[in-house]
Amino acid sequence: MFSIEKNKDLTALNSLAFKSSAESYCRIEQETDLSQAISFVKKNNISFQVLSGGSNLLIAEYVTGLTLHMQIKGRKLVCETNDELILRVAAGENWHDLVSYTIKQNWQGLETLALIPGLVGASPVQNIGAYGKEIKDVLVKVRAFDVKQLDFIELDVEQCEFSYRDSYFKRNPGRYIITSIDIKLSKKFTINKNYKALELYFSENNITVIKLKDIFNGICVIRASKLPNPDKISNAGSFFKNPCISHSEFSALSIDHPEIIGYRISESEVKVAAGWLIENCGWKGYQSKGVGVYHKQALVLTHSGGANLGQLLRLAEKIKNSVFDKFSITLEIEPQHFP
Numbered sequence: 001m002f003s004i005e006k007n008k009d010l011t012a013l014n015s016l017a018f019k020s021s022a023e024s025y026c027r028i029e030q031e032t033d034l035s036q037a038i039s040f041v042k043k044n045n046i047s048f049q050v051l052s053g054g055s056n057l058l059i060a061e062y063v064t065g066l067t068l069h070m071q072i073k074g075r076k077l078v079c080e081t082n083d084e085l086i087l088r089v090a091a092g093e094n095w096h097d098l099v100s101y102t103i104k105q106n107w108q109g110l111e112t113l114a115l116i117p118g119l120v121g122a123s124p125v126q127n128i129g130a131y132g133k134e135i136k137d138v139l140v141k142v143r144a145f146d147v148k149q150l151d152f153i154e155l156d157v158e159q160c161e162f163s164y165r166d167s168y169f170k171r172n173p174g175r176y177i178i179t180s181i182d183i184k185l186s187k188k189f190t191i192n193k194n195y196k197a198l199e200l201y202f203s204e205n206n207i208t209v210i211k212l213k214d215i216f217n218g219i220c221v222i223r224a225s226k227l228p229n230p231d232k233i234s235n236a237g238s239f240f241k242n243p244c245i246s247h248s249e250f251s252a253l254s255i256d257h258p259e260i261i262g263y264r265i266s267e268s269e270v271k272v273a274a275g276w277l278i279e280n281c282g283w284k285g286y287q288s289k290g291v292g293v294y295h296k297q298a299l300v301l302t303h304s305g306g307a308n309l310g311q312l313l314r315l316a317e318k319i320k321n322s323v324f325d326k327f328s329i330t331l332e333i334e335p336q337h338f339p
């Protein structure tokens, strides 16, 4: 039943574990809760924000207005043929549990997106991606509440205007509240070039006939060896986006820094590994007063306790400045300010 809590502690609900509380908070367990919550917001002329798994947030110490915690559960097979199927998944389902479920069914499409923290409803917001795949590659449509029209709408993949860690939803904050997504998965397994990163895992584990579950297991092993588990070390994943620069800029940088890591993403652009840039400015493993740079992956900033968001942002600023001074590249922060 829809109810509002006052002064809700959000410290355990953000993966950076910053001390935080919400002025008002409600759980959204069904779509009707959402209509009620938005009516409450409009009637009282207050602000609102949408919270899912809290794994991509820079949370304020005091979150004003109403915090809507998305907890709508459920998944449903919409249609299927011999080759493929469409699955509808509610916003409050855990992302990794969804990936595990599809692998158990032997449905291909999500295997490289294993172990990404958070809930399903947030996945289109920043077009989650890993190992060459993004949610846009399997997404059919998104169902969302349009706060302007005060009605539920559906957006197909074109309308979501996805790009690298970006979408129509991210560019229109506060307008759409995603309640479910439809994804298309394949029943026929095909191996493709995106699994290059797994070659070492396959050879070390003597896997010669590769199955779908081997890819999923490999991704889980590789990610667990490189990225900190937020339940043990507080973090928000990649703190900066990988910057995209022109081929000519990349060639110029390669003269002074032949080891620079970049991936061609289009005729005109190269995506540079931000972790490499940060590591080469000497930040990897840096720790000071509760905030730091993860010792195995310089792209991840961590909070070991007792610090606040301001301290983390000051560290991020220092990192940005040193990367700019050395490479003339401006890093952009990936997690979202909340509110």
Ligand SMILES: Cc1cc2nc3c(=O)[nH]c(=O)nc-3n(C[C@H](O)[C@H](O)[C@H](O)COP(=O)(O)OP(=O)(O)OC[C@H]3O[C@@H](n4cnc5c(N)ncnc54)[C@H](O)[C@@H]3O)c2cc1C
Binding pocket: 015, 049, 050, 051, 052, 053, 054, 055, 056, 057, 070, 091, 116, 117, 118, 119, 120, 121, 122, 123, 125, 126, 127, 128, 129, 130, 169, 176, 177, 178, 179, 227, 228, 229, 230, 235, 236, 237, 238, 336
């Ligand atoms: C260890 C670690 C590894 C990570 N690895 C990856 C990775 O490989 N690839 C990647 O892309 N990301 C990665 N991330 C980032 C993060 O997991 C994803 O961005 C994830 O989708 C965030 O989900 P969430 O439920 O935690 O969203 P939250 O952090 O709660 O919210 C993120 C943003 O989306 C908005 N939002 C959330 N749900 C909804 C909704 N239903 N409707 C409208 N707006 C909504 C929020 O208001 C907020 O602005 C990683 C994070 C961590 C901690």
